[in-house]
Amino acid sequence: MALVTLQRSPTPSAASSASTSEEFGNDDDRKTNLSLSDSFFMVKGAALFLQQGNCYQGQRSLLHLHKNAGDLPQHLQVMINLLRSEDRIKLAVRLESSWSDRVRYMVVVYSSGRQDTEENILLGVDFTSKESKSCTIGMVLNLWSDTTIRLDGDGGFSVNTAGRTHVFKPVSVQAMWSALQVLHKACEVARRYNYFPGGLALVWASYYESCICSDQSCINEWNTMQDLESTRPDSPILFMEKPSEGERTEWVIKATLRSVMMSKDLENVTCKEIRNELEKKLSCNLKEYKEYIDNEMLVILGQMDKASLIFDYLYLGSEWNASNLEELNNAGIGYILNVTREIDNFFPGLFAYHNIRVYDEESTDLLSHWNDAYNFINKAKLVLVYFHSVLPQVLLHL
Structure with a gap:
């Protein structure tokens, strides 16, 4: 003392x-x-x-x-x-x-x-x-x-x-x-x-x-949050319990699979060819993870769709859109409403974030968060109209 x-x-x-x-x-x-x-x-x-x-x-x-x-x-x-x-x-x-x-x-x-x-x-x-x-x-x-x-x-x-x-x-x-x-x-x-x-x-x-x-x-x-499953690449990842070998392998597969799929013409490549390319990158046999890889391919493919324009100032996007800095900049995004429990704010120094931390479940009461979401989007719209002759956008991240 x-x-x-x-x-x-x-x-x-x-x-x-x-x-x-x-x-x-x-x-x-x-x-x-x-x-x-x-x-x-x-x-x-x-x-x-x-x-x-x-x-x-x-x-x-x-x-x-x-x-x-x-x-x-x-x-x-x-x-x-x-x-x-x-x-x-x-x-x-x-x-x-x-x-x-x-x-x-x-x-x-x-x-x-x-x-x-x-x-x-x-x-x-x-x-x-x-x-x-x-x-x-x-x-x-x-x-x-x-x-x-x-x-x-x-x-x-x-x-x-x-x-x-x-x-x-x-x-x-x-x-x-x-x-x-x-x-x-x-x-x-x-x-x-x-x-x-x-x-x-x-x-x-x-x-x-x-x-x-x-x-x-x-x-x-x-800006680190609790209970995250998808985090910024440069954020330290602290496990409460040591992950198993299988969990670590799945995490590496998921991270590498995205980069492989982004480099391929997905209209002219098969799932097996992507898996073979993945094995080359990781220098290991992934035969026992075939089902996991196929499921992740479908998830990533759905996420790779561009964000949907709802209004002149508002996009609806996914985790993929919220983590794609090039897409965010090209769309002129300035504010991101993150309506998820498990996903991080990927660029807290570049965009203004508002978090509504709920799980994507049918029983989730979204109506109770309506005013918070509306106030954030409306505030962002007013600020952007004031400072810009052309409206930068708001991304609603679900």
Whole structure:
């Protein structure tokens, strides 16, 4: 545990962290410096903001304990310098990462909005290494009144709001406990004042959305979803249980089969010829997978159809269409409504996505999602009409 006081901008450098009484000078200077500083209570992997009090001596006695907080104070100082002067970090939690050399933080930022009430957003902040002196924003998530938080049973939790779901896995139990406490309180505030998209709340969050500039692989990791069967090629694939040899073989067959079929004239080639070509590429005999290959051929053949134009601004497409970047660009797609449970958002850095995560089953209640789908498509249409004389399209991905 540690109490650390960090200077807010302007600061001489991002490396300046804990302040001491010798730096403050007389009482007037001390008050000025305290107004430009924030104090945080730190545990492993998490930093919780403390409201400034009048007892400077109490803070002074604990400032030197920051040496037990690891590299968190240095990272926190860098993150503070990302903020507007009127905003504050309420919580910073270090998260697990699929990349061993990177450091990720979920940061809760709050400010006073147009209605003079507390408003909260989540930032996903990326450091390229533990020693990095700079960081970037890879995700911005507004906490609206419909926000729900659920434990995932795997050491993390998901935050769902306005059709978006993000998964966060803190590096320690204590860090997760701190995160859940702060998030539940922030959600209570959003519900109390009824914050909703398109209203007066959280207008200031657009500043941070304009600052998203993390590496694309970092952005992909922030947008990783649970329960996916079809993922982006560059996304790390983490199996809860080790797949069997047969499952691994089927996955390789499926991925390679697509490229083989795309290179062939399907009107003048037989299934056996495609299987022979597949065996050459994989350098193995696939006789025992003949039935699986034939079934996958039919599935892929159906997916290879072009997306259907429903309205001047709206296409209806499949997983194949949603993962084909060339087709999306040629059709002028700008927004994608992903109405699936199992399929990833393939290009989160290039298109605006909205997810309705339901299974393709007859019993699924799609009507309950009608307003969300309509609002997203209508918003996309209005934005595209405003910014373009020729309408880029919306892809409805089922």
